Amino acid sequence: MTELIERADTAADTPVVELSMQQAINRALRDLLTEDSDVLVFGEDVGTLGGVFRVTDGLQKEFGDKRVFDTPLAESAIMGMAVGLAMNGWRPVPELQFDGFAYPAIDQIVNQVARMNYRTRGAAPMPITLRLPSFGGIQAPEHHGESLEALFAHTPGLKVAAPSDPADAYSLLLQSVRSDDPVVYMEPKSRYWDRKPVQLREPGDPIGTSRVVRSGRHATLIAWGAMVHRCVQVAELAAEDGVDLEVLDLRWLKPIDAAGLAASVSRTRRAVVVHEAPLTAGLGAEVATLVTENCFRDLAAPVQRVTGFDVPYPAGPLEPQYLPTIDRVLLAVQRTLEY
Amino acid sequence: MTELIERADTAADTPVVELSMQQAINRALRDLLTEDSDVLVFGEDVGTLGGVFRVTDGLQKEFGDKRVFDTPLAESAIMGMAVGLAMNGWRPVPELQFDGFAYPAIDQIVNQVARMNYRTRGAAPMPITLRLPSFGGIQAPEHHGESLEALFAHTPGLKVAAPSDPADAYSLLLQSVRSDDPVVYMEPKSRYWDRKPVQLREPGDPIGTSRVVRSGRHATLIAWGAMVHRCVQVAELAAEDGVDLEVLDLRWLKPIDAAGLAASVSRTRRAVVVHEAPLTAGLGAEVATLVTENCFRDLAAPVQRVTGFDVPYPAGPLEPQYLPTIDRVLLAVQRTLEY
Amino acid sequence: MPTHESAGRGAITVDHLPPDLTRALYRDMRTARDLDTEAIALQRQGVFPAYVSVRGQEAAQVASASALDPARDFVFPTYREMASALAYGVEMVGYMATHRALWHGGLYDVMASRFGAVNAVVGGPVPHAVGWAVGERLRGDDGVALAYFGDGASSEGDVHEAMNFAGVFGAPVVFFCQNNQWALSVPNERQVAGGSVRARAEGYGMPGVLVDGNDAGAVYEATAEAVARARRGEGPSVVEALTYRVEPHSTSDDPGRYRDDAEAARWRDRDPVRLLREALLAAGHADEAHLAEVDARAAREAERVRDGVATAPEPDGSDLFTHVFRETTEELTRQRRTWQEEVEL
């Protein structure tokens, strides 16, 4: 893997390189550490080890242990430290090792990070990007497969990104870190090894824009993170049966691209939203409500939700039974077409 | 207040007494402590002081400091202690002093309380009721006016109650504590002093049933906690203009009474959901989606949401500008009627 | 219980301290006392919805804040550091605005004051001080962060995590615990296992000192030493100032429900402002005429702040939306429009 990163490296002047998502994030961090000497990368095991997913591999060696460093094992202090660093002029990019271990830091994230700019009437901005390996799909231990996007999106003062491929992973991270607002950047860990061409040093689309991954006429599949890939698989299968599905990658979970959603669904008149998080009060409800609010007269059927069940994220063999399957999405498509 | 509680006391054999919500909760706790010697009440300042809202007033004196006790100031340990007590056969009723201070305990609530029964395949149930003074409306300091219901409702393994009046406060608390599942019981602090007749020692409706507070034909207002009262005010005003509004008190925010919602809205064909929490990814989205899924063909207009704005809960003078006003709800009613 | 209680110890001395320093401490403590009195009155008049008094803690607050350099250090307060703010030079009308509930964090400029926003999460700001201090060292600057927290706050996980981080990173931070012996209704005995916060310091390999919190000179010296140590790059320390919350927790509280007023009365007798006044006279650092003049000026300053905060304009409703983000969103702009159309009218 180091080797692959070096391959990308030698292509430094080439605008497009093929990278895995994990390499694309690594590359974005390197570019950010290079372009802005205020950027700091820290967290549990991100320094010497280079992160449990090697996302920060080589960064400490390249930028030194003042810019890229390990912390003790305490998530709340990691985020609290980020607040203090931001108040001292730094641009912190902390990592919390896994989704489920963001919970011990939620107080600092919600009550401090998300509010400090507001509380100080703009005097103390929080240009913090929390990198959070997220979502399931790798049959990991408990607390290593959680989807916290609804909580973050519900928190005023936070922005939330969730890329689905290496190119977006790269550009969304640039945007997140360059932004003076706090961003929770959710990395779909099951897609870390997915490879795609990445356009380097390009600004990318503005914060809050979604992306039509595949256009279609009969219904819109809406997803983010690893579920985008699943929806593309579904669309390919459906196409064999003559069903032409649009796939919309939300990418930004806050702000949500309501206009992009409306543009797609007012054309297709049918929508299915797919996510890994449990159903009740998941972000799918917000997406469905936004679509319904904006496309009420156009909708031919209620927006369908295909999500994780309202159960704690399960262990190994049960994981494929919990996550939205291709069949479940296809059945939802069928339901909306036949409504 | 002590005096009033005593008045209720002497009426112990009378099935109906008039109580404030704060007294009704106190009374429920007394009845629970009396009926089940495994019930323990603890938290910050709930013992000697009787709670900052006097909800636990007199309980330590009556039941002793082994059944009702103060803890040190650490929310995560309070909930962690509840887990251990439950594993040792107790029925813990912890209080966290204010909504915003549940955040430091979220890890214990989500990763431990909500999952222990699942993790142990039913061997270690968690009959814990977390009492959480919640919501705004009293122009309190920062973090004393938050609405966390979307987070709790999204967490598999939790049930969530939010009474709107003294009678429900009493019966929902009995049900919550008697239940072998963990319940987050959200007390609308702005309604603590609201008085109503309370039916003592009655089982009440089953967990998960909503209540039609006022029936009407033209649209359904859906709310919980203090917003129920606001919706009743709106309905009374609207009635003067000949608009006949149904008000549905959800009461249980997990499980949500989808059938009750559908029954009401399929009749009225219009719905407005009102809550204090910020709009995006609030529980209103879930309610709107459930209603739309179940009443799609009946709905004459998209479900309207009238909620707090996507901003951190503000200080005093701005509070009335943040919370859903009567005017905003009336305008939403108008929008749905004229859709 | 902390080992050496101050209550019985009688007089303090400032003989060994620079006269102008001790006069400045007195001036700020006197002003804070008067402003506290005004604030309690404002609450009674309904101008403040509630207020948390600093009475009896003026020495702990003023002397610790005075040991810092407001040009390069940074203070991370809780919700009960009015006297610290005053001594540190914070614009006090803006500070008191938090108690009128005009804006939760206060209306002073946090970055210009180098005094963090009023923070109501017990324990929450302590890790911020560590982050700030780590950032200071990373840049090679010599500022020191001081985190205030209470005896109750010492129970929170965040305070432990912060102390451990500070120790591991050798951060220039002073953990200043005002042990006023009560966390709302809970006394030290049922709050602080082992009886003292200072005693925790050793477990993190840092020095900890327990000081008489009603002795302004002692607090000043203990804090100055911790600050100097941090400034020299020798890392964090804990200063625990033992004092007493003579007033209710806040104006909404009723301490008669949980404590005997006799204890509070003993501590009211050991008034840090009076103690310092007497010590100044005894040391010959000031005479009655000077002090009368200071007292008069303090009263005027307190009135000025009182009038300022009482008449400050309420924030405009649009402020709800202004500072949520640096770069606002379309959705929030839409909501602001809803607010304009449906609420502002």
Place this chain on the structure above:
Amino acid sequence: MPTHESAGRGAITVDHLPPDLTRALYRDMRTARDLDTEAIALQRQGVFPAYVSVRGQEAAQVASASALDPARDFVFPTYREMASALAYGVEMVGYMATHRALWHGGLYDVMASRFGAVNAVVGGPVPHAVGWAVGERLRGDDGVALAYFGDGASSEGDVHEAMNFAGVFGAPVVFFCQNNQWALSVPNERQVAGGSVRARAEGYGMPGVLVDGNDAGAVYEATAEAVARARRGEGPSVVEALTYRVEPHSTSDDPGRYRDDAEAARWRDRDPVRLLREALLAAGHADEAHLAEVDARAAREAERVRDGVATAPEPDGSDLFTHVFRETTEELTRQRRTWQEEVEL
């Protein structure tokens, strides 16, 4: 760094301990070692998606668990207490099921075993032990709770909150820290300010002891003393067992990226199983023939557990829904139906 490292200390002795106790310790450590070896093999064969080895920590785990009474005490483990579970009498096929990812918490009966579910939140279960212990005292019973946690876990706020609660409530709990000197890639020096977890104990007013974690007899005695103290109603204590994680953090880890194997090799040499074996022989508590017999039985037991877990049936998909609530909901029943119709088929 903890003050008295064990690495160089050479042999241990069990002369002063009851022969049958030391033989039992050896039996369980030997069995745990063999089971660990089997588990690593199962992971390589793809039967386990991942595994966290306890190699080198068998003395710390087996001897501490053996100091408890499984009939009345209760253990709160992390994810790395396989040898403790074994010594405590947990049904090991059910325990190892967690590593095959059949069910996160394991498939043994937590309440019957009085051994909490495997818990992956670092620090998270420590307050549970305190709650359990407080509950035990409230009922007037004399059970003791033992919480396992690592050196890394000691940085978490929950551990501090738990220790403070235990001190305030005088709870019968033993905080047993297995300091294996690494928290994934982070060594003690960059994790534990002050250098030792035991040193934290004094700050909470409780005794703390640092013990050679590779000396089964020493661990047993230190733990038994803490348990006895708790049982007598004298409150909590900290036992820190200094040992070493000789294997990678988990089978997914690559320690070559962050540490020199020479250190690990030194600690592998100080193998607690071998040390105890030699001490048993030296003390005359067992002879080679007995030990050969024990070794053979340990290998068979490890194979039995290995075969049991490798062939255990996968849980049925409907188990997703079975234990979410004690009293399920209509919504969840509906979702279960969806699962049956759309997934199970």
